[in-house]
Amino acid sequence: MTYCVGLHLRDGLVLLTDTRTNAGVDHISTFGKMHVAEVPGERALALLSAGNLAITQAVVARLQEGAWLDGAARTLLDVDTMFHAAQLVGAAVREVFSRDGQALANQGVGFDCSFLLGGQIAGGPVRLYLVYSAGNFIEATEDTPFLQIGEVKYGKPMLDRALSFDTPLSDGVKLVLVSMDSTLRSNLTVGMPIDLALIGRDALRVTLRRRITEEDDYFRMIRERWAAGLREVYLQLPPPDWMPGRTG
Amino acid sequence: MTYCVGLHLRDGLVLLTDTRTNAGVDHISTFGKMHVAEVPGERALALLSAGNLAITQAVVARLQEGAWLDGAARTLLDVDTMFHAAQLVGAAVREVFSRDGQALANQGVGFDCSFLLGGQIAGGPVRLYLVYSAGNFIEATEDTPFLQIGEVKYGKPMLDRALSFDTPLSDGVKLVLVSMDSTLRSNLTVGMPIDLALIGRDALRVTLRRRITEEDDYFRMIRERWAAGLREVYLQLPPPDWMPGRTG
Numbered sequence: 001m002t003y004c005v006g007l008h009l010r011d012g013l014v015l016l017t018d019t020r021t022n023a024g025v026d027h028i029s030t031f032g033k034m035h036v037a038e039v040p041g042e043r044a045l046a047l048l049s050a051g052n053l054a055i056t057q058a059v060v061a062r063l064q065e066g067a068w069l070d071g072a073a074r075t076l077l078d079v080d081t082m083f084h085a086a087q088l089v090g091a092a093v094r095e096v097f098s099r100d101g102q103a104l105a106n107q108g109v110g111f112d113c114s115f116l117l118g119g120q121i122a123g124g125p126v127r128l129y130l131v132y133s134a135g136n137f138i139e140a141t142e143d144t145p146f147l148q149i150g151e152v153k154y155g156k157p158m159l160d161r162a163l164s165f166d167t168p169l170s171d172g173v174k175l176v177l178v179s180m181d182s183t184l185r186s187n188l189t190v191g192m193p194i195d196l197a198l199i200g201r202d203a204l205r206v207t208l209r210r211r212i213t214e215e216d217d218y219f220r221m222i223r224e225r226w227a228a229g230l231r232e233v234y235l236q237l238p239p240p241d242w243m244p245g246r247t248g
Numbered sequence: 249m250t251y252c253v254g255l256h257l258r259d260g261l262v263l264l265t266d267t268r269t270n271a272g273v274d275h276i277s278t279f280g281k282m283h284v285a286e287v288p289g290e291r292a293l294a295l296l297s298a299g300n301l302a303i304t305q306a307v308v309a310r311l312q313e314g315a316w317l318d319g320a321a322r323t324l325l326d327v328d329t330m331f332h333a334a335q336l337v338g339a340a341v342r343e344v345f346s347r348d349g350q351a352l353a354n355q356g357v358g359f360d361c362s363f364l365l366g367g368q369i370a371g372g373p374v375r376l377y378l379v380y381s382a383g384n385f386i387e388a389t390e391d392t393p394f395l396q397i398g399e400v401k402y403g404k405p406m407l408d409r410a411l412s413f414d415t416p417l418s419d420g421v422k423l424v425l426v427s428m429d430s431t432l433r434s435n436l437t438v439g440m441p442i443d444l445a446l447i448g449r450d451a452l453r454v455t456l457r458r459r460i461t462e463e464d465d466y467f468r469m470i471r472e473r474w475a476a477g478l479r480e481v482y483l484q485l486p487p488p489d490w491m492p493g494r495t496g
Contacts, residue, residue, distance in 0.1 A: 153401030157430040162482055170487035182405040218488050229481030239418035240466050
């Protein structure tokens with residue numbers, strides 16, 4: 001399994017993914033699930049993937065080779081808008097499905113893949129998309145400024161509570177780390193290290209890219225203070241006034 | 249959907265369920281999902297259900313009428329141990345499957361049901377079981393002192409972090425309410441009111457049973473203080489020291 005989350009904020013994008021891949025609990029590996037396509041000053045895009053690794057790697061390979069869109073083979077480095085970039089990812093997904101879908105179905109394996117695509121191309125706005133296994137996609141908006149793929153539920157409540165389009169990027173980083181921490185704790189198939197990228201609005205480059213390991217001092221501090229803080233809040237909640245003094 | 253959670257603590261059981269039932273988002277109803285079988289001084293059991301309402305109601309009806317176990321029709325009021333009570337729930341599930349499983353499959357409907365069964369019968373220990381749709385079951389232990397059914401993921405991280413077998417009952421009540429609150433916020437198919445029951449160790453009666461509505465002052469206070477407390481903890485986390493001062 002995987003957990004990827006993207007925030008679409010006024011100041012830009014925050015993108016985070018884990019790196020664990022597993023086929024059963026006895027075959028666990030680390031694979032980067034974040035791919036960057038960047039021409040500094042002109043475009044910066046990041047693609048995060050979840051699902052069957054053979055499928056997602058095939059989609060990424062197609063995108064690097066060139067997938068077919070509107071009569072030409074294109075890559076994320078030569079599409080002219082983010083909307084076309086999302087269409088291109090969808091087209092690559094459909095090409096892989098055409099080639100492998102039936103063979104997978106013959107083995108009882110579903111065509112399981114999904115992608116977060118975020119970025120900006122000069123002349124257009126910052127955008128964040130979620131591309132489904134059918135090759136269609138949705139876009140994050142100011143009302144719903146985050147998208148998730150993979151093991152999404154454990155890390156969703158805190159985003160629902162605290163995130164808005166106006167959240168500063170540095171607070172967004174804190175929030176995705178907290179969201180990832182909740183997921184790591186509750187699901188063994190999501191694992192360290194984790195990959196973070198920031199794409200600031202109108203920067204037209206990846207502003208920050210960082211692999212965070214178990215030894216990362218900042219992430220360790222966040223995990224410890226978050227756990228201790230939650231515990232403190234819970235302990236300070238008063239007991240129910242309708243609770244019998246002794247219940248045994 | 250549904251969310252039910254049961255805590256198996258040194259001092260007894262804490263059981264909580266929502267009451268929402270839906271068939272699509274345009275057909276939402278309120279149904280009690282907690283059924284109590286009690287003979288004060290002799291036994292106290294509570295059964296919480298998740299899944300297809302026709303199936304779970306059929307299972308509960310069978311249990312009230314008498315399901316077949318070891319050559320006799322029995323109810324939760326006349327089995328002699330909690331283990332037999334769990335076997336009886338499993339037997340009722342299998343009876344309903346025998347009668348309805350094929351007809352449901354003909355309509356493309358899976359046999360979707362699960363149950364939490366907690367309680368104590370005089371002469372035996374407090375026990376908490378999760379009964380699956382196959383009629384088999386697992387039991388909560390001191391190492392893993394909680395079980396959940398239905399929409400379980402949103403409310404799991406806080407239980408993973410804070411709960412232990414030695415958690416006092418009143419803290420357990422706070423934790424299940426916080427866990428339910430996270431689920432209510434993130435999933436529309438889980439809804440108020442919620443039903444709470446406590447079964448204190450060796451009380452041999454339901455120590456407390458309470459329906460908590462939107463207007464419940466204590467739950468409102470918990471929700472507000474929890475939300476405000478989380479927000480406070482998150483805002484007080486320092487920003488990453490590796491974050492560029494300006495990222496745009």
